[in-house]
Amino acid sequence: MSQPADADNASAARRAGADPRVVVIGAGPAGLTAAYALTQRGTPTTVVEGDAVVGGISRTAERDGWRFDIGGHRFFTKVKRVERLWHEILPADQFLLRPRMSRIFYDGKLYDYPLRAGNALKQLGVVEAVRCVLSYIAARIRPPKDQTNYEGWLVARFGWRLYRTFFKTYTEKVWGFPVHEMPADWAAQRVKNLSLFSAVMNALLPKRNQKDITTLIEEFEYPKTGPGLMWETARDKVLAQGGEVIMETKVDAVHWAPGVGATGVTAHVTGGYGPGAGAPNASRTDIGAVLELPADHVISSMALASLVRTLEPAPPQHVLDAANGLRFRDFLTVALVVPESASFPDNWIYVHSPDVKLGRIQNFASWSPYMVKDGRTCLGLEYFVTVGDDMWTMPDDELIELGIKEIAHLGLVEADQVETGYVVRMPKAYPIYDNTYKQNVETIVAWMSEHVPNVHPVGRNGMHKYNNQDHSMLTALLSVENILDDARHDVWAVNVEEDYHEAGEQVD
Numbered sequence: 217m218s219q220p221a222d223a224d225n226a227s228a229a230r231r232a233g234a235d236p237r238v239v240v241i242g243a244g245p246a247g248l249t250a251a252y253a254l255t256q257r258g259t260p261t262t263v264v265e266g267d268a269v270v271g272g273i274s275r276t277a278e279r280d281g282w283r284f285d286i287g288g289h290r291f292f293t294k295v296k297r298v299e300r301l302w303h304e305i306l307p308a309d310q311f312l313l314r315p316r317m318s319r320i321f322y323d324g325k326l327y328d329y330p331l332r333a334g335n336a337l338k339q340l341g342v343v344e345a346v347r348c349v350l351s352y353i354a355a356r357i358r359p360p361k362d363q364t365n366y367e368g369w370l371v372a373r374f375g376w377r378l379y380r381t382f383f384k385t386y387t388e389k390v391w392g393f394p395v396h397e398m399p400a401d402w403a404a405q406r407v408k409n410l411s412l413f414s415a416v417m418n419a420l421l422p423k424r425n426q427k428d429i430t431t432l433i434e435e436f437e438y439p440k441t442g443p444g445l446m447w448e449t450a451r452d453k454v455l456a457q458g459g460e461v462i463m464e465t466k467v468d469a470v471h472w473a474p475g476v477g478a479t480g481v482t483a484h485v486t487g488g489y490g491p492g493a494g495a496p497n498a499s500r501t502d503i504g505a506v507l508e509l510p511a512d513h514v515i516s517s518m519a520l521a522s523l524v525r526t527l528e529p530a531p532p533q534h535v536l537d538a539a540n541g542l543r544f545r546d547f548l549t550v551a552l553v554v555p556e557s558a559s560f561p562d563n564w565i566y567v568h569s570p571d572v573k574l575g576r577i578q579n580f581a582s583w584s585p586y587m588v589k590d591g592r593t594c595l596g597l598e599y600f601v602t603v604g605d606d607m608w609t610m611p612d613d614e615l616i617e618l619g620i621k622e623i624a625h626l627g628l629v630e631a632d633q634v635e636t637g638y639v640v641r642m643p644k645a646y647p648i649y650d651n652t653y654k655q656n657v658e659t660i661v662a663w664m665s666e667h668v669p670n671v672h673p674v675g676r677n678g679m680h681k682y683n684n685q686d687h688s689m690l691t692a693l694l695s696v697e698n699i700l701d702d703a704r705h706d707v708w709a710v711n712v713e714e715d716y717h718e719a720g721e722q723v724d
Contacts, residue, residue, distance in 0.1 A: 235259055236699060239481045239509050241467055242517030244272025245685050246675030248450040250515045250692035252305065255457035257700060262460040262509055263451075264467055264483050269444070270451045272517070273547075273645055273676075274685055276444025276587075279638040282594050283587040284551050286642050288564050288578050289443040290316070290436040293686035301689065305450050306439060312584055314438045317561055321626060322381060322568040329566060331382070344377075351375035365651075369400035386568045389575040390600045391545060391648060399651055440586045443685075463487070465507065469528040470514055470671065477670040480510040513699050515692065517675035519544065519644055524660055531663055538659040541652055542680050546608060547645035549578075550597040550619035553635040556581065559593045560628070572622040573607070575600050592635070597623060603643050612639040647680040657681070661708065672698065674707070687711040 238254055240247045243265035254261040269275050277284040291311070293299050303311075320327040328335040337345045352375035360368035366387070370379045387395050439445040451461050464487025472478045485505045516523050524531060524539035565577045578596035581588045588594050597619040601607040610618070616637035624631040647653070657680050664671060672695040673679045675688040683691065691710050697703035 236512035237510055238262075238513045238515060238699065239264065239511040240515045240517075241470075241481070241523070242272065242675070242678065243267075243270040243447070243451065243461060243463070244517055244675060244688070245274050245447065246517040246678060246683075246688040246692040247272075247515065248447055248454065249301070249689040250517075250674060250696055251454045251459050251461070252301075252450050252457075253693055253696040254700075255454050255459040258458070259700065260458075261454070262462065263454065264462050264465050264481065264507075264509070266464070266466050266486070266518075268464050268487055270461075270463075271444045271447035273642055274443045274447060276442030277549075277640045279551070279640075281589065282551065282553065282580075282638065283442050283444075284549055284580060284594065284596055284638070284640055285442050285578065285583060285587070286549065286640065287547065287598070287645065288583065289438075289685055291438055291443075291446075291685075292436040293684075295686055295690055297693065298686045298689050301693075302437070302446065305453060306446050310440050310445060310449075311437045312440055313435055314563070314583065315435050316563060317582070318564050318566070319562055320382060320386075320566045320568055321628070324627065326565070327382070348375060348377045348381075351377040364400055365396050366398035366400045367394075367396040370395070382568065385570045386566055386575065389567075389573070390646070392600065392602065393650070397651060399649060399654070401654070438584055440584055442584065442587055462507070467518065467526055468506075470516075470523065470526050470668075471528050472668045472671070474667070477668045478511055478514045480508060481514060483507045483509065513670045513672065515672045515674055515695055515699075517673075517678035517688075517692075519647075519677045520657065520660060520673055520680040523671070523673065523678070527668065531667070535660055535663045538656040541656040543648040543650065543653075544644040544677075545646040545648055546601050546603045547642045548599050548601055548608065548615070549640045549642075550599065550615050551580075551638045551640065552595045552597065552616070552619055552623065552629070553592055553637065554595060554629055554633050555635075556591055556593050558629050558633045559595065565628075567626070569626060572625060573599055574619070574622045574626075577623070577628070595623070595629070600646075608641065615639050644677055647677060647682070649682065653680060670699075672707070679708070681708075681711065683711055 235258070237260045240251050240261060240263045243263050247263060247265070248270065251261050251263045273286050274289050275286060277286060291302060318329050320329045325339045327339050340348065355371055355375040359372040362368045363372050367379070370383050374383070384395055387398075391398065454461055462483075465483045465485050467481055467483045469482040470478055471480045471482065484507065485503055487503065521539040521542040524535060530536065559579050559581060561582060562579055563582045564579070567574045567576060574597050576598040578598065579593060580596060581593035599607055607615075616639065619637065620631050620634050623629045674691040674695050676683040679691065687710055691707045694703070694705040694707050694710070698705055698707070
């Protein structure tokens, strides 16, 4: 595949100081945030999205009038500019303030999460609770020597018994490999202060609307019909501001030249949409049509490994090897419609029971009553899988049957209470953070910074980094400032501080 014919013109435009032309790959939170910020400032912007739905993993899926959030997305952040942007994009009357409630299901019992001393003591029983405390004390006196892996890091803070009860099984369901093979660094910011001591202190001395630990927030904002409402509105505003959003279009190549960097993107239409598309009533272009999009900058939220493989000419072999070493965990939801009386008040329940494959259960009515129908709710049973494995390829009717069987086995819902079911699959839901991911990412970033500095990875998959929705948006905003203002932000420094989630004031 050749470079776009006007690659030299792209370079000339940069030298002449003309408004940069930006191609944004991906219409999830990071991509649409970048496009919104760019078009606000009159920058020619084209968004290319492979799917027919905006939002990425933050989309809202819909089946027969039922709406499903893919994983559950709380709108809570300590970054003030991100919070302001949420309310700039979506009117206040489209937000709900929702109470937060989540629990852990283990050994037939429900435990408050975060752990609360009184509840944990009652559910564990006096004997097991004493054993857990003694195990915790033993771990404090003689902590594991190796705390660079996630298992050692957790045991040092909880003790072996609580680790096996509340972390090991669920964590291995999510990631698909042993906890001791996982690095501790990425997880530290998630549960840094959530030790047994802090859990006990929080139970004994609770504070109203505790936000010192992210998982302890009591309430959060949420769009009325799910997170997809935010990104559908953002898409519409990008279009209104003069941008293009091209759906169902796959990127084939990001072209670059030595000394110039990226010069353009080649993509082909896979689902019938064409240039200017971005809404259901948009004009269409023939499937298979090839689009040549000149670019002075490329902002990419596509998977970092995929981005490397689309670069043309191809990077050196060691960079390709690093890309091939990055892995992903995929995800599917089995949504079961049940009577409202058969549900529970939680937003979600973590399933730590090792005798079922089920990892987590969302109650969509607890997220928003506008996502369900009167008198009924929809429970989202979440399974963490790998594309191509037995679960991923299982027919929908068999997955629904499995979901009914497992939730009945847990005793949460009777099988005959399920009215119908749906299946939603989401590939590349979570980058895998194994013991080699950091070195692989560093190898890629070092090469790209030197050879294609005008390609800007953003977001979770785009950076292969544990970015939440707000972090993803912030990387996009900073990248736009780097492009338009030569701000020189270190985008890779977003979401690396260990205390980000647990302590400190809000930041601009």
